[in-house]
Amino acid sequence: GENVEQHPSTLSVQEGDSAVIKCTYSDSASNYFPWYKQELGKRPQLIIDIRSNVGEKKDQRIAVTLNKTAKHFSLHITETQPEDSAVYFCAASKGSGNTPLVFGKGTRLSVIA
Amino acid sequence: DTAVSQTPKYLVTQMGNDKSIKCEQNLGHDTMYWYKQDSKKFLKIMFSYNNKELIINETVPNRFSPKSPDKAHLNLHINSLELGDSAVYFCASSQTNRGTGELFFGEGSRLTVL
Numbered sequence: 634g635e636n637v638e639q640h641p642s643t644l645s646v647q648e649g650d651s652a653v654i655k656c657t658y659s660d661s662a663s664n665y666f667p668w669y670k671q672e673l674g675k676r677p678q679l680i681i682d683i684r685s686n687v688g689e690k691k692d693q694r695i696a697v698t699l700n701k702t703a704k705h706f707s708l709h710i711t712e713t714q715p716e717d718s719a720v721y722f723c724a725a726s727k728g729s730g731n732t733p734l735v736f737g738k739g740t741r742l743s744v745i746a
Numbered sequence: 747d748t749a750v751s752q753t754p755k756y757l758v759t760q761m762g763n764d765k766s767i768k769c770e771q772n773l774g775h776d777t778m779y780w781y782k783q784d785s786k787k788f789l790k791i792m793f794s795y796n797n798k799e800l801i802i803n804e805t806v807p808n809r810f811s812p813k814s815p816d817k818a819h820l821n822l823h824i825n826s827l828e829l830g831d832s833a834v835y836f837c838a839s840s841q842t843n844r845g846t847g848e849l850f851f852g853e854g855s856r857l858t859v860l
Contacts, residue, residue, distance in 0.1 A: 665846040676836065676851040677789065684846075720787050726845030731801040733779070734845050736789040 635660040637725050639737030647745050652710045654740045656723035659704065663725040666699060666706045667734070671720045680721075681708070713744045749773050752837045752852035759827060760860055766823045767855045769837030775850070777801075777843040778820040780812060781836040783854070789836070795820055796843040824857075832859045 636659040646652045658666075667682035683690045683697045683706065690697050694713075699706040710717055720741050724734040752769040759765055771778060779802075780792040794802035795814040809825045820837060837852040 667848070669849075671787075676853050677849075678851070679848045682848075722789060728844050728846035731794065731796065731843050732845035733791045733794055733802050733804075734849060735791075739787045739789070741787075 635663055635725055635727070635735040637723060637735050637737040639723050639740055641740060642738065643741045643743070645743045645745060646713050648713060648715060650713055652708075652713050652717070652742055652744075654708045654721055654723070654742070655705065656707070656725075656737050657703075657705050658725040658735075660725070660727060661701075661704060662727045662729075663704075665726045665728045665734075666697070667724050668695075668697060668708050669722040669724065669736075671722065671739075673719070677722060710742075713742075715744050715746050718742055718744045750837055750839055750850050750852040752835075752855050755853060755855060757855060757857045758860065759858070761827055761829060763827050764823065764825045765827060765857070766821060767835055767837075767857075769820045769822075769852055771818055771837075771839040771850070773839055773841075773850060775839040775841050776817060777840045778814065778817070779838045779840075779849070780820065780822050781838060781851075783834040783836060785833070793820075793822075794843065801843060827857075827859045829859050832857055 664685035669677040670680045671677040696709045720739045723737040750771045793812045798814045834854045838849045
């Protein structure tokens with residue numbers, strides 16, 4: 634089955650700097666790659682996703698890139714703010730049949746003011 | 747108007763007891779899930795139901811028994827609770843079972859087994 638590796642497990646950045654979180658997946662048939670943000674004590678929520686027919690997607694300060702050949706995708710957050718502090722999860726799915734999302738182990742991002 | 751709601755939010759119980767967590771979604775979604783989040787924050791799928799039918803059962807001990815009376819509800823019953831069952835249990839729903847749409851999570855139910 635699919636295996637998603639996520640790095641780093643923790644990341645601290647100064648406010649205003651950029652943050653990058655990287656994930657790799659094992660199943661070349663995977664074609665859907667969402668990112669979820671979980672603030673302390675809250676539920677995970679989708680912040681951005683990308684499908685395999687697209688190499689990059691942006692939404693204001695966040696962007697996701699996908700390299701299908703390397704089976705690698707990344708989340709980029711620019712101009713970080715204290716409210717970006719959270720645990721971020723990447724995930725991957727084949728998108729066929731009864732296919733669950735497989736999550737990475739999460740990255741705890743701390744933005745220091 | 748909460749999209750995915752689960753109760754109770756907190757559960758503290760003794761080893762060996764039986765407990766249930768209830769989940770309801772008002773999004774009209776076909777697919778519902780139970781995820782377990784351990785102390786290291788790892789989100790692991792336990793079960794998935796599509797239109798009341800069990801479609802995913804990820805090697806969960808049979809002390810855990812999900813039940814879906816209709817496609818808007820998915821409950822989780824746990825027998826003979828063990829210390830290792832302590833975790834936050836999230837219910838979630840999605841429009842389809844293909845894993846390519848947004849997952850809407852409930853607020854989580856924090857289970858503590860003493």
